Amino acid sequence: MEDQPHSPPDPPVEPPLPIFDLDRFLPYRMSVAAERLSAGLARRYRAQFGIGVPEWRVLVHLTHSGEQSVRDLERRASLEKSKASRAAARLEATGYVAKTPNAGDRRLVSLSLTSEGRALMAELLPLALAYQQRLDALLADHLGALEAALDLMMDEPA
Amino acid sequence: MEDQPHSPPDPPVEPPLPIFDLDRFLPYRMSVAAERLSAGLARRYRAQFGIGVPEWRVLVHLTHSGEQSVRDLERRASLEKSKASRAAARLEATGYVAKTPNAGDRRLVSLSLTSEGRALMAELLPLALAYQQRLDALLADHLGALEAALDLMMDEPA
DNA sequence: TTGACATCGTTGCCTTTGCAACGAATTGTG
């Protein structure tokens, strides 16, 4: 009854898909923007000093907080522990970081900057601060809201 | 004249390093937040459907824009071209995407969703939309400023 | 004290990534 004779075979009925624009999807936008922000500085770090992002995080954290274990880095610099461990190993190999067993708890490693490491940071930190300032100027009025938004994202359970 | 006899040997003078707090460094914060935003959804995609982030981007773009070349994906979904090529290959292998040579310009590949691909997206897109709404609600007042800030970051030369 | 359990850092294994080089196809130029 429902078939019309001689009608061309219908394509299978495709349920319409929701409209979805990747360019407005926040995880995507955040990811692209984050990659872009990192890229500028990271390029210089890598080209001039052979330092990648994980190494950079380790170095900053040691500068800021002194001796730290791998576990500290994992927690406070958002580095998965094997990533932190390997970054520390690379930095030890290049002489920027010293790795000594912790006397109190011998499971722990004490990571600290060598004087070469401090000298390196004396070069890197001004670049980072300048970049930070450039971003602050760029974002200007929006900076406060941006930071509030970032805080919300980080507080949210997941 | 400047040496005091019997004074203990001075440690080498360490130039003081600038104070720098990683937790307030925007590239770092953006990176952590972006990773976190992606993680929630991406975990489900991967666990339930074996879909990673590059595959997700390809699928969304094909849903939204129909037939596309690898080059289109590179430009419009921020996927480095080998990443786009391999994601498309994986999706072809799992049957979600069809890859046919483009008749007009035989250097190009025409990628398109198969009906399995469309069925997959019929499941994925509602999840993404729900997530988007959750984020919108979470950010509420800050959303406008956040998007403005993201726009600024993307416009800036680098 | 002793034995189960937890924590720390490293490593093995496999996948993914980034980059450069390549062949195929097309476009531009003389």
Added chain:
DNA sequence: CACAATTCGTTGCAAAGGCAACGATGTCAA
């Protein structure tokens, strides 16, 4: 028309990443 230059997609290769398992150490409670 010839032929250099460009574009497209893929792939080889080495480095980076993620995850689970491991040995070593430490903690806790019976």
